[in-house]
Amino acid sequence: xxxxxxxxxxxxxxxxxxxxxxxxxxxxxxxxxxxxxxxxxxxxxxxxxxxxxxxxxxxxxxxxxxxxxxxxxxxxxxxxxxxxxxxxxxxxxxxxxxxxxxxxxxxxxxxxxxxxxxxxxxx
Amino acid sequence: xxxxxxxxxxxxxxxxxxxxxxxxxxxxxxxxxxxxxxxxxxxxxxxxxxxxxxxxxxxxxxxxxxxxxxxxxxxxxxxxxxxxxxxxxxxxxxxxxxxxxxxxxxxx
Numbered sequence: 173x174x175x176x177x178x179x180x181x182x183x184x185x186x187x188x189x190x191x192x193x194x195x196x197x198x199x200x201x202x203x204x205x206x207x208x209x210x211x212x213x214x215x216x217x218x219x220x221x222x223x224x225x226x227x228x229x230x231x232x233x234x235x236x237x238x239x240x241x242x243x244x245x246x247x248x249x250x251x252x253x254x255x256x257x258x259x260x261x262x263x264x265x266x267x268x269x270x271x272x273x274x275x276x277x278x279x280x281x282x283x284x285x286x287x288x289x290x291x292x293x294x295x
Numbered sequence: 296x297x298x299x300x301x302x303x304x305x306x307x308x309x310x311x312x313x314x315x316x317x318x319x320x321x322x323x324x325x326x327x328x329x330x331x332x333x334x335x336x337x338x339x340x341x342x343x344x345x346x347x348x349x350x351x352x353x354x355x356x357x358x359x360x361x362x363x364x365x366x367x368x369x370x371x372x373x374x375x376x377x378x379x380x381x382x383x384x385x386x387x388x389x390x391x392x393x394x395x396x397x398x399x400x401x402x403x
Binding site: 209211213218219220221224232233234235268272274275276279280281282283285286287288 | 327329333339341350386390391392393394395396
């Protein structure tokens with residue numbers, strides 16, 4: 173069974189750095205073609221793709237947030253960490269991680285998602 | 296970067312209606328497109344991947360088509376459980392990924 177779970181603070185202050193951890197089971201980031209992505213959904217707004225890391229440490233970032241995001245993986249711990257600097261109230265959202273497949277290795281895009289974690293940015 | 300334009304943003308329909316949602320990519324993405332359903336308080340659910348492949352366990356009233364830059368999600372006969380927001384996602388290997396803006400399917 174494949175599961176992912178996001179963890180991190182529920183409340184951060186403006187200008188602080190947010191660190192979110194995705195802990196997963198049922199697959200490995202040492203497997204060719206595997207990846208983990210991050211997505212967020214601000215209240216009342218659309219899903220927004222944030223970042224992705226692949227088994228080979230290839231990293232992709234949303235162009236609008238690239239300067240603020242860092243994604244890393246710890247294969248031995250089955251974890252992926254996303255940091256977002258200089259948080260602002262507009263970053264208030266539910267943050268999800270999801271299993272991702274590199275096209276032509278796996279066809280499904282992002283198939284299994286975590287339950288999400290709500291982050292509020294407020295002083 | 297690849298932009299996804301999804302239309303309409305809102306759709307009012309009745310149970311039993313045939314519903315079509317469109318996503319257009321700013322450049323060719325071959326068939327690297329997925330469709331998701333999101334309900335309030337729930338995790339988004341994968342419906343279709345690689346433009347037309349139905350995810351295991353998803354009702355056959357959902358279907359996807361298209362390639363290149365134009366894609367559609369069709370619900371053949373709307374069920375009460377289908378009132379939700381739908382998103383497309385492009386996931387090409389050579390670029391960042393991106394979602395469409397979403398389509399909310401409402402009860403007419």
